[in-house]
Amino acid sequence: MELGLSGKIVLISGGSKGIGQACAQAFLAEGAKVAITSRDPANIAAAKAKLGAGVLGLAADLTDAVQAAKVVADVERQLGPIDVLVNSAGAAKRTPAADLTPAAWRAAMDAKYFSTINVLDPALKAMAARKRGVVINIIGSGGRSANVIHIPGGAANAALMLATAGLGAAYAKQGIRVVGINPGTTNTGRVETGLQAQAKQDGITIEEARKKVIGKIAMGRMAEPEEIAATVVYLASDKASYITGTTITMDGAANPGVL
Numbered sequence: 001m002e003l004g005l006s007g008k009i010v011l012i013s014g015g016s017k018g019i020g021q022a023c024a025q026a027f028l029a030e031g032a033k034v035a036i037t038s039r040d041p042a043n044i045a046a047a048k049a050k051l052g053a054g055v056l057g058l059a060a061d062l063t064d065a066v067q068a069a070k071v072v073a074d075v076e077r078q079l080g081p082i083d084v085l086v087n088s089a090g091a092a093k094r095t096p097a098a099d100l101t102p103a104a105w106r107a108a109m110d111a112k113y114f115s116t117i118n119v120l121d122p123a124l125k126a127m128a129a130r131k132r133g134v135v136i137n138i139i140g141s142g143g144r145s146a147n148v149i150h151i152p153g154g155a156a157n158a159a160l161m162l163a164t165a166g167l168g169a170a171y172a173k174q175g176i177r178v179v180g181i182n183p184g185t186t187n188t189g190r191v192e193t194g195l196q197a198q199a200k201q202d203g204i205t206i207e208e209a210r211k212k213v214i215g216k217i218a219m220g221r222m223a224e225p226e227e228i229a230a231t232v233v234y235l236a237s238d239k240a241s242y243i244t245g246t247t248i249t250m251d252g253a254a255n256p257g258v259l
Contacts, residue, residue, distance in 0.1 A: 003237035006031030009080045010236070011072070013037045013062055013119050014089030016047035018188035019138055022225035023086050024051055026233045035075045037062065037089060037119075062089050063110040068118035072126065081130060084236045085123045088138040090115035091190055092153030094197035100152065108152030112140070113159050124167065124176065131175040134236050137164050138228070139247060141182040145255050149201045150194075157182075161247045168245025177244035179235050184251025185213050186223040219252035 010027045014020040015036025024034050028051060035056035038044050044057035058074055060067040075082055092108035116137060127133025142150045143157030161180055168178035185191055192206075199209040214221060228250060234240055235248075249255070 008032045008083040010084040011035045011075050011082050012086040016043040019225045019228050020088035022229035023232050026229040033079050062115040062118050065118045069122045072122045085135045087116040094149045096149050105152045109156050112156040127176050128174045133176050135178045137180040139180045141184050141251050149197050165245050180247030182249045183228045184254045217252040217254045
């Protein structure tokens with residue numbers, strides 16, 4: 001399918017690994033110009049070796065609003081006005097409820113919620129001034145259903161789902177679309193960390209934890225990052241021109257429902 005993304009300027013936060021990197025690859029295949037971020041310059045170098053030297057890589061801690069705003073400004077200066085922002089950065093640490101502290105709650109909001117909002121805010125305002133643009137937020141499915149070892153992270157995800165809905169409505173008349181995706185368990189390095197925490201919580205092996213997680217997925221397998229990325233590029237295109245202010249669930253019917 002021709003998606004009309006050739007030449008579009010795309011910024012992907014957290015684009016050096018996992019779903020973010022798969023999104024970068026998918027946009028490049030459509031002919032877009034891509035910038036990625038990571039806190040670790042080594043991760044950016046590794047991603048560029050795989051994606052191609054033409055990808056713009058920017059190292060930044062997106063929990064810092066100043067650094068996040070600089071990323072947006074640098075992309076627009078070096079590549080041009082951002083047409084598509086994909087927020088895939090950040091993941092809150094999984095912590096058993098008994099071990100939670102106010103600091104852990106705050107850290108979870110910084111890690112996921114503000115690492116998204118800090119980039120989204122300046123990019124969205126620039127898009128609004130031009131009256132065009134798409135924002136796609138990759139939001140963990142913990143925002144839809146509570147996990148006892150991921151309560152602060154789930155709360156951050158739920159907050160992002162509400163922000164996605166509200167901003168989609170607020171900016172619709174200005175030609176901006178804001179959409180979320182709730183991936184379920186996806187075959188990335190990050191899922192291994194979650195399985196380790198789940199195994200510790202349940203007193204089982206990591207392989208037993210993996211089987212337990214997959215057993216809850218109606219489709220009988222994890223998602224692949226490329227499957228999430230395929231939906232992202234579609235949502236970024238004019239083929240999805242009437243989709244905004246909502247979050248789409250991609251969890252293989254692990255948590256079927258209307259929410």
